Amino acid sequence: MSLLTLSGITKRFGGVVANQSISFGVAHGELVGIIGPNGAGKSTLFDVITGVTRADAGEVRLEERPLTGLRPDQVSRLGVGRTFQKLRPFQGMTVLENVTVGALQKCRDVNQARTEARVALEQVGLADKADAYARTLSTGQRKRLELARALATRPRLLLLDEVTGGVDQGSIPGLIRLVQDLHRAGMALVVIEHNMRVIMAIAQRIVALHLGAVIADGPPETVTRDRRVVEAYLGQAYT
Numbered sequence: 001m002s003l004l005t006l007s008g009i010t011k012r013f014g015g016v017v018a019n020q021s022i023s024f025g026v027a028h029g030e031l032v033g034i035i036g037p038n039g040a041g042k043s044t045l046f047d048v049i050t051g052v053t054r055a056d057a058g059e060v061r062l063e064e065r066p067l068t069g070l071r072p073d074q075v076s077r078l079g080v081g082r083t084f085q086k087l088r089p090f091q092g093m094t095v096l097e098n099v100t101v102g103a104l105q106k107c108r109d110v111n112q113a114r115t116e117a118r119v120a121l122e123q124v125g126l127a128d129k130a131d132a133y134a135r136t137l138s139t140g141q142r143k144r145l146e147l148a149r150a151l152a153t154r155p156r157l158l159l160l161d162e163v164t165g166g167v168d169q170g171s172i173p174g175l176i177r178l179v180q181d182l183h184r185a186g187m188a189l190v191v192i193e194h195n196m197r198v199i200m201a202i203a204q205r206i207v208a209l210h211l212g213a214v215i216a217d218g219p220p221e222t223v224t225r226d227r228r229v230v231e232a233y234l235g236q237a238y239t
């Protein structure tokens with residue numbers, strides 16, 4: 001049985017079809033990359049999975065449990081963690097406080113949440129910034145904070161939305177290693193990523209979206225050579 005199953009997910013915003021009958025599964029422990037041009041519907045799909053927005057049609061299941069209609073905190077408690085493409089830390093809170101808020105989605109005890117938060121900060125290499133205010137962090141550090149916030153809920157499925165986006169080149173290998181470590185530890189991940197070097201290094205499988213629909217789904221080598229994927233997204237540069 002798949003860990004995550006998407007069946008016929010459709011989401012419209014007025015006349016825009018952001019997700020068009022999207023169906024695919026994610027196996028336990030699998031690392032799936034999602035690629036596609038801006039506006040393809042990638043972030044919307046994460047919003048649908050995590051209860052941030054409600055699909056017009058289709059179903060999301062975590063193993064046998066339907067997630068449709070659940071609130072984000074309920075989805076989080078069932079073991080789905082997520083980072084946002086648009087970072088929104090509480091600027092006036094410290095790094096530790098921000099991550100503790102994340103951990104509180106899952107556990108109610110503040111002391112335990114703080115402990116989870118410290119573990120997560122250690123995991124992403126941000127422990128030395130625990131007492132710094134979030135507003136003082138660089139983009140790369142804020143990405144790590146966002147990741148720690150998601151990890152502090154101890155997810156078995158983690159959805160990463162452009163975790164290397166806007167990050168300086170020097171920080172990318174560390175982020176790749178971090179994602180690979182989580183994967184090796186048994187976590188399933190779905191990773192939206194524009195950096196093809198990153199996606200080729202980590203993904204076992206790639207799903208390509210264009211205009212809200214899946215145009216390719218398979219091994220990275222196959223998907224990146226797919227004519228529609230090259231035309232819609234990769235251009236000549238990658239062939």
Ligand code: ADP
Nearest residue numbers: 013016018036037038039040041042043044045
């Ligand atoms: P991606 O993450 O692949 O760049 P998005 O999922 O953010 O794409 O957006 C898909 C489409 O849905 C775009 O046309 C975008 O403008 C539209 N869209 C996304 N969120 C909203 C919203 N809250 N209201 C209206 N339109 C939206």
Ligand code: MG
Nearest residue numbers: 042043044085
């Ligand atoms: Mg997006």
